[in-house]
Amino acid sequence: MRSRSRVVIVGGGMAGARLARALGAGGPEAPEVTVVAEERHPAYNRVLLAEVLAGRYPAEVIELPAAGPAIDWRGGTRVVGIDRGRRLVRCDDGAELPYDALVLATGSNPVLPPLRGLTPPAGGELPDGVHAFRTLDDALALADEAGHGRQAVVVGGGLLGVSAARALAARGARVVLAQQGGSLMERQLDASAATLLAEHLTARGVEIHTECRVRALRVERDGARRRVRGVELADGFVLDADLVVLACGVRPRVGLARSSGLTLGARGGIAVDDRLATSDPAVHAVGDCAEHAGRLYGLAGPAQDQADVLASVLTGGPARYAGTRALTRLTLPAAAGGPLDLAAFGATSAEPGDDEVRLTDATRGAYRKLVVRGDRLRGGILVGDLASVGTLARAWEGDEPLPDTSLLHLLTHDGGL
The missing domain is CATH 3.30.390.30 (FAD/NAD-linked reductase, C-terminal dimerisation domain)
Structure with missing residues (x-):
């Protein structure tokens, strides 16, 4: 007769991995934990992606501690559906995983701006040379293409865009950063701090354009392939580009939650209560996809706090999540x-x-x-x-x-x- 509860975690990022480690450390009475991780890599510290792109760290240096031998970690696997009535998770490899508690740690997706030339009329892949900057694969692909003399344009002057621009410059690329707003990192910095940041980047070879709206990508065709060659600004000026990094923000990844009928919050995340439970008490959410008290965090600290609280909740503890001052x-x-x-x-x-x-x-x-x-x-x-x-x-x-x-x-x- 089965006595241990079954916990399935969808997502092997920082939140999912931390939760798995905490649950797996609970000894023989710990839940049976399965992690379905879409990325093929072991869990890694997303905060350090710019260090990989800059060439300061190899990818293995930013790996997080392993979840432990008791955890069934299924890397390179995608969840395609949730049957809440039967409490089953369906995977793209045909596996069906039963659960007593399901945790959605699906993270967030990069925002792709509505630029002419970004995708073909019928949809499909991004042009060669165009990348988001969200995953380890993104960082490795950019590092492989970047180098001395390469012309890179970073679209977006927030935290990710600034990190990507500085890392590409450290690789020897000639970098232009195009920011639609009036200063860099507008959500976090005032004008004086943003000016210091801009001076630092400029001194290290990054050309900065603020109040600069991008309206299109210039691409050329080579058979069925398309390759980026430039970035067209709203005033008609064209920036030459071998590489384009789209750092235009992120949005919570909630497709599974939406298709399975879970309630979404006003800001588009998966609505959770103080026990990080969704509208279905058997389903929880943590990290970038979770919306608690009307707030989406999108930062590593709150994701880790939520994982710690949920580990207590799932093992019978009294913990409640009261938010994080990030x-x-x-x-x-x-x-x-x-x-x-x-x-x-x-x-x-x-x-x-x-x-x-x-x-x-x-x-x-x-x-x-x-x-x-x-x-x-x-x-x-x-x-x-x-x-x-x-x-x-x-x-x-x-x-x-x-x-x-x-x-x-x-x-x-x-x-x-």
């Missing part, structure tokens, strides 16, 4: 002149009733800004020396009262705490 941190690959570190957390713009303190060191290319309300830290931006980021982030995450000292002391190396 820190965005980026280290651009080192080269001549050294790396650039930056971090952003919480509210980065002051509102009525807030105090704001800034410290700029132009000679070192450093900038710090904190937003404070009363005796609480509401958020901040740090560029350059990040010695104090851990202390400041902990004070923000824990909503701890700040010391009764000058606000300027918060910008010392130890955070003034």
